[in-house]
Amino acid sequence: MIIKKINHWKSYISKLLYILTKRQKMLLVGLVVLAFISSILQTLGVYMISPLVSAMTDSDVFLSNSIIKRIAENSGTNDVRxxxxxxxxxxxxxxxxxxxxxxxxxxxxxxxGAKVQKELSEGVIRKYMYREYDFFTSYGTANIIRDVTNDTNAVYVILTCLSSLITEAITTLMIIIYIVVADVKMSIVVCLLAMICVFIMYRFFKNIMKRSGEEARVRYAENRKVLLESVEGIKEIQVMKKQNFFLQRYSETYQKTQAPQIKQSVATSAPTYVIEGIFVVGIMLYIGISASVDKSFFSKLPMLASLLVGAIRLLPSVGRISNNLNNINYYLPGLNNIFDVIEKQSRFTKNGLEDKIDSRNALPFNEKLELKNICWKYENSDKKVIDNLDLEVVRGQSIGIIGKSGAGKSTLADIILQLHIPQSGTIVLDGANIMDYPYEYSRVIGYVPQSIYLIDGSIRENVAFGIDENEVDDDKIWNVLKKAQLDNFVSDSENGLDTIIGERGVKFSGGQRQRLAIARALYREPQILILDEATSALDNETEKAFMQEIEHLYGQITMIIIAHRLSTVRNCDKVYEIIEGKAIEKNKEQIF
Structure with a gap:
């Protein structure tokens, strides 16, 4: 049993040390040294109380104290005062x-602890940012937020608890040694009381705290999910007058987060009172029994008084040891999850994508992009969405992709964009396998999605997306705005490129948001532009005007236009229909 518990704690410490960097481990040593110094000073303070108590009761005992003798020798005086x-x-x-x-x-x-939490939080979000796209569609935003914020905070709390645990453990050990030297019998009583208190509190609350910690993580994610849905869906919620429904859901999920928090609060407060009661009762029984059986008991009162000071000083230390152990158990699920994230979710880092992030060279594209025998299906599904698909896109061509809803049009776009990794088949650009050059290939591609993501910032920030403001080229922004037919609107705006578009572009119309997305895609100077049902949310007239506005891009840039409406791909050089996971070339004269 004891060996099993030791192995458990070794496992926890190993996980904690694994997720810490070399520098963080060195700083942790400094924390341990400080804890040791603090413990020595606390014990020394208790030790020095003994002569003071002696002086108050018996001056002869005071002068016979070893500490007082040394002070008298060094100071040259024997005066008690x-x-x-x-x-x-x-x-x-x-x-x-x-x-x-x-x-x-x-x-x-x-x-x-705060620095470790910051660096851990950055490390976790970095791991997630380099995860495959499928991970984000399945794991959930609320879970990611929990991992990046709540679970990294758990590591911070565990480090703080360990620091306190080391301090209090050393302090407890030194005070017990002091009591042992002075009175063996009393030291046995104090040791037994301390061990009984810690064992009872740890044993009783261990599983409760672990279950509560895991429940807290789950409930936190559920509550954040409801909060995100309430904020992101506010337009539909207000139109359908469903505020009360979502308020009720938020209230219910929030209430569920409180149950484990209440358990934690009780588990970290109750031991103090229990330990105090056990200590007081135990020591009083010891004093009472000693007084009745030991005739010289009252002559030992000065020493006993100083020992009682030490025993009383043990009370908060033993209480904090118990509280820290309970808190560590509560936050262990968060530590375990962070360990899993850092230790197991590293395949993109190991593939070297992060090492290539500063590369600025795009793969050469002078001939064609080829998709050969591409197969892709959802995880845990036997049905292939894309089945042995072949497709060839010649430089300068515009390719239209049509098909029924759910046929796999957007899935094909995601495969070309490297968001989905095909289970089999290859994608080749001028003879180079794009899987060998993920970042360089991304420089070739521009993308305009159906649902456009716009940040709550300026037009400049949205066009030069993800580029440091010191590196933004305003002339280049105006050039792509002109190509996207948005330059006149921006120049007429009071703040020009500094115009704030609002969260998700709420201050812009649907057509303006699409043009802004075109400008963003063109800013990167892509050689292939993918429009994934980019006009599906527009009405017929707006769509027609939008497509007319981008006609000037035909021939200048290779385009892959995925559409639900045939009219959208009317001017494409070739049109393919996705049927049963394959790209079938269509006769334009027959379909138009």
């Missing part, structure tokens, strides 16, 4: 130093 003043000054000085060290330790631990 002077020695008492010296010892008071030393105790006060020790406590001042102890408090300074303790405050510095708290500051150091808080700053260290």
């Amino acid at each position: 002077q020695l008492f003043g010296i010892i008071c000054t030393l105790v006060a000085l020790i406590y001042v130093i102890k408090e300074i060290v303790s405050v510095f330790q708290l500051w150091y631990a808080a700053k260290y």
Whole structure:
């Protein structure tokens, strides 16, 4: 049983050390050293109390104290009052130093933990940003938010608890050693009481805290999911007058998050009172029994008083040890998840994509893009959405892709964009397999989706998407705005490129948002532009005007236009229909 528990804790410590960087581990050593110094000072403060208590009860006992003898030798005086003043000054000085060290330790631990949480949070979101696109469609936004914020905070709390645990454990050990030297019998009582208290509290609350910690993670994600849905769907919610429905859902999920929090609060507060009760009852019984059986008991009162000071000092330490153990158990599920994220979800990092992120060279595209025997299906599904598909896109051509809803048109676009990795088949650009050059290939592609993502920022920020403001080329922005037929609108705006478009572009019309998306795609100077049902949300007249406006791009740039309406692809050089997972070339004269 004991070996099993030791192995469990070794596993937790190993996980914690694994997710820490080399520098963070070095700083952790500093935290342990501070904890050790703080513990020594706390024990020394308790140890120095003994002569003071002796002086108050018996001056002869006071002068016979080993500490007082040394002070008397060094100071050259045996006057009780002077020695008492010296010892008071030393105790006060020790406590001042102890408090300074303790405050510095708290500051150091808080700053260290916050820095670790920041770097962990950045590391987790980095891991996720380089995950395959399918991960985001299945894992859920609320879970990602929980992992990046809540679970990294769990690691921060565990580090803080470990710092406190080390301090209190060393303090407890040193005070017990002090009591052992002074009174073996009392030390046995104190040790037994301390071990009984910690064992009972840890044993009783261990599984409760672990289950509560896991439940808290689940409930947190559920609550964030409802919150996100309520904010993102506010337009439909207000139109359909469903505010009360979503408010009720939020209230219900929030209430469920409180249950594990209440358990945690009780589990970290209750042990203090239980331990205090056990200690007081145990020590009082010991004193009562000793007084009745030991005739010389009252002559030992000065020493007993100092020992009681030490025993009383143990109360908060033992309580904090119990509380820290309970808190660690509560936050362990978060630590385990962060460990899984960092240790297991690293395939894109290992493939070197991050190493190539600073590359600025696009793959050469002078001839054609070829899709050969492409197969793709959803995970846990036997049906292939794309089945041995072949497609050839010659440079400068415009290709139209049509098909029924659910036929796989957008899936094909996602495959070309590398959002979906085909289970079999290859995509070749001028003889180069794009899987070998993921970032360089992405420089070739421009993308305009059906649902356009716009940030709540300026036109400049949205066109030069993901580019540092110091590197933005305003002349280039105006050039692509002109190509997207949006330059006149922007120049007529009061703030020009600094015009704020609102969250998700709410201040722009549907057509203007589409043109802004075209400008964003063109800013990257792509050689292939993919429009994935980019006009499906527009009415017929707006769509017609939009397609007329991009006609000037035909021939200048290779275009793949995925559409539900035939009119959208009327001017394409070739039109393919997705039927049973294959791209079938259509006779334009027959379909138009």
